[in-house]
Amino acid sequence: MTPLFAFQLRRVGRNKQFLFFTVALPALFTVFITKIIGGQMGDAAGFQDVAASVMVSMMAYGALGAALGATIRVSFDRASGWLRQLRVTPVPQTRVVAVDVAVGGLLTLPGLLVVALVGRFVNGVALPLGTWIALVGVLWAGSVAFVALGLLIGWSLEEKAAGGAIGILGVILAALGGLWWPVELFPGPMQVLARFMPSYWYAEMGRDVAAGGSPAVLTVAALAAFTAVFAVLAVTVARRRPLHAVSG
């Protein structure tokens, strides 16, 4: 698996936009939003709560953007004919898909780690070491939902539509899922809508861990359900793509 994995990783790594939107932007947001909202808090404990919450939101934001951005690229590789070309080499198809999943999963880590470091050392979020590890671990594991969603979109949409979908989907998931501002500030119907966003459950999972507990069963179940639906749809769409079609 190594040569194809390294190859795919290098290709995404060359994309400066990808690194900006999945690492730099969430890190900058973490600093700014914490300064703005946290600064309005009267006491240190209030600031601490805001800093931790914003950090978790931005970790989630960066990770879901990375997972989507890395996997939607499958649409570009289909359009260029590269996936067809790979089909006539000895590289097995299952490996091609497995590598895309692995690359998507791995690339959520830089954002998670950088935002956590910014939270710790710039914003002064104080958590026990075990909690830090659990937080990164849980968000890393949960990002599989967005790897599945990205593959679903990458296999469903043509190149241009998929390219546009990354941006739109990122905004919808972040805004409606309560990553840019807390869901508690939403009007009632919007709070209900947030619960239909996988990003909401994803961030909730991180908040439960950051608060020192383990994620609620409902939260994990909801995210797992989203993941399963995305994965099943992705596989269904992939199977239906005729191999002989020009863009297939």
Add this chain to the structure above:
Amino acid sequence: MPDSPALDVRGLTVRYVGTVAVHDLDLTIPAGQTVALLGANGAGKSSVVNAVLGLITPAAGAVRVLGRTPHDAVRSGCVGAMLQHGGLPGEARVGEVLDLVRRSYPTSWPLDDLVVTAGIDGLLARPVDALSGGQRQRVLLALALAGAPPLLLLDEPTSAMDVEGRRAFWTTMRGLAGGGHTVVFATHHLEEADAVADRVVVVADGLVVADGSTAQVKARVAGRTIAFTATPGRRLEGLPAVTGVTRQGTTVTLATADADATLRALLADGGLPDLEVRGATLEDAVLSIVRDHPIGAAR
């Protein structure tokens, strides 16, 4: 399986929604041959190639590649292919793509030689997105050759090349045949088939309508052409066996079914300055063969 033919296609039928692209086609290609699949666009060439590579599931028939199923043959590295709609990945360098593909095969073509053979000297460090059409096609050839596979399938390999590039490519293909590779290429350039192939399979409307050496296919057209310089008043009507007359300035070209009879009559009528008599070109042959198989007749 050393005794298996490189390619054995039996009763291949390929259907797309509403159309039959390949109709009960048989084709056996022994190892070491260089075969041109010749035909117009839509004749079914690509469908045959795609079925051989396992990219499409045939409606009927069996395909064996070196004694294996298409899928197994591809997986085991027996086949290298240049697809009509194959492509290269963005955000990668030529050398990286080539390295990836070479390493996926059990054996690989030595890099230095591969670069020379495919004509991609100086391109290894170049980003894929910065290649010209012809360069891109030569890189795709390098990918097909990367594993030094015994069977090469090239689907319209020179379609994006200029005349010069095309001729260089023919030299490469002849070299591959000399190196013991079985080369099967689809083309609609008759010149290409004539220059490279030692066997021509003419496909029309999903059927093999002619199969043999280029000489044999040409011989399917019995006629000859007679060209000479004629004075403007020269009588050309009523000559025996003539099937067509074209005038280009003072040069007259006659197509004839019996060169002997036509020449005798012409000589009896006067001199024949700048006389040229030649057999049918491959183009004449294919056109006449395909004419006998009008589209839709196979149904």
